[in-house]
Amino acid sequence: MSIRVGKAAAAPAFPIAAHEALQNDQLRRNVRHATNVIRTKRALRVDEMPDWQQLRQAGSDLKQHTLAHLDHYLEQFAANCEKAGGKVHWARDADEANAIAIQLIRDHSANDPHPEVIKVKTMTSDEIQLNPALEAAGITPIETDLADMIVQLGHDEPSHIVVPALHKNRFEIRDIFRKEMNLPDLTETPEDLTAAARRYLRERFLRTRIAVSGANFAIAETGTVCVVESEGNGRMCLTLPDVLITLIGIEKVIPRFADLEVFLQTLPRSATGERMNPYNSLWTGVTPNDGPQHFHVILLDNGRTQLLANELERETLQCIRCGACLNACPVYRETSGLAYGSIYSGPIGAILSPQLQSLDHSRSLPYASTLCGACYEVCPVKINIPEVLVHLRGRIVRGDQKTLSGKLSIENIAMQTAAKIFLSRRRYEAAQRLARIGQSLFERKGQLVNLPGMAGAWTATRDLRPIPAQSFRDWWKERPASSKGAAR
């Protein structure tokens, strides 16, 4: 199996990448500004909904139900899509999905040795690294979402699942466009930058015969696919070409058409703080005389099925990719998505990325959290991200404890010792006495500084008070018997 999540397998651990990101003041200013704007808008649009909590609950219930019957709904979706003229392909992993896409593009462009495809924003294609695979096969992918274009033209990585170029400001974007579009006089106003993108893509929309898209929802009952967007690039790609290839993660299926009434209320408000995003496109198979006459769906597993066995881990698959947890996360807001080394960043990325890769990669991400719970509070499908983070930390530790190097690691020995100490009052009090003597070596101005070993990482950036000279229990013991009676 070649399960892949972007370039996560080769990425440095979070603390290393985060340290680098924290040195980049411009990056931090850009991320702070963008997340502040979205958070404020989201709060405004959520607060005006008297039934928000009911909608969250319904979204969570619907997703839980779907995942519990995932085989049924996938088969139903595939059957209905094919009945309407679509062709459904199944891909176990990234390589298989890429190979199917490349073969389809080849089949539909027999006379063109170097075909181009236009793409609607799809994080799933970044997950399987479709663009590098297409390029290696002589196919040119053209990203059409403005933010994706900025990332592609800037040879950059997406840093947010909804606004992938949120780490770039207008001047940086102007410089990329000036260079890549050959527009030396382009100004940095968002109006001019947007107009440049419109001109650059218009002709490509009209001439390109094959499009690749992702999907927000795949409806089992009707075989319908739904794409949620703002700019109209989605409508262009879904309408103008002859051939449409849609890549869908298997968790995107929902049971019934009417279930959209929940998700189309919660997704736009959570993602961009809009009551409704400018455009939603829905289509079912092939419609004669309207839109692409060849429609292919690639249903992608790539590690998803492995999350189904455990009910807590399964919750991860409820995600509708709104990005609200990223904007709310105090860690993401400081480090940006780039520090996560995965195209799925922030709190949801910290649980999704390692699990898709069977905890073989992105292992530092479950620790990239303060467990403050802000992500859970804003999640429109109520994924209990902090609980999953703690669960994954436990899995990683238990896995490490099975290896010899893990058994002998200082952390494991320290934790095992601590566990023994906490189990016995006698040992606990003895350890307290010992620590009181030992800590005097490190005490400066009422704080412990420069503790040895792993504890030094804590004291390097945080205040730590010394253990007081007398514990509560000692104090209680020493009080005269008369004052130990009933409270006054």
Place this chain on the structure above:
Amino acid sequence: MTAREQILATIRGHLGTQASNPAASHALIPATYNRIGRLSPEARLELFLDRLTDYDSEIHVLPTSDAIPATIAQVLATTGETQLIASTAFPSAWLPSTITPILDGNLSIEEVGVAQAVVTTCESAVASTGTIILVHQGAQGRRLITLLPDHHICIVRRDQIFEHLPEALTPILPNARLPITTISGPSATSDIEMTRIRGVHGPRRLTVLIY
């Protein structure tokens, strides 16, 4: 084992045996959110107008459908647009007599490309979100003609406006397999420093005529 068989087998292996049938257990999911609006028709219209304005849409509230052709002519005249496209199924009595419209049955991308404006009807609309829902058949046009022109003029009947999304989706259900587009204001992006810019690839102007 094919990929399909293997994926389905893995899912079944992890989920175990199913206790209930999916349709029965789906029906048990409570829908306690607001599904039915409570506003009067007047208040509902007010809400719809407020939301459309918020998205920078242009609005004309007409006393009756008789005012439609003259209003279309007037809307086009403000920017000097002369190339108007509509579906062959669009009511000819609603087209302004001042111009010769392009009628689309099965025109090519190039032929549609010359149109500056498009006029369509809609299937339903959502007041609370300012959303218009097109089911692409008849007078609502093919997807292509509603997309390439820079100006979309959409005609909404008062009784097509619902307060909430769930109600507005109900009339769509019988035609759910046709292409559907929901439109909330002109195309827009916030990808550059979260500054909302109106008009990217889709129509940069949206005019709503309500009768």
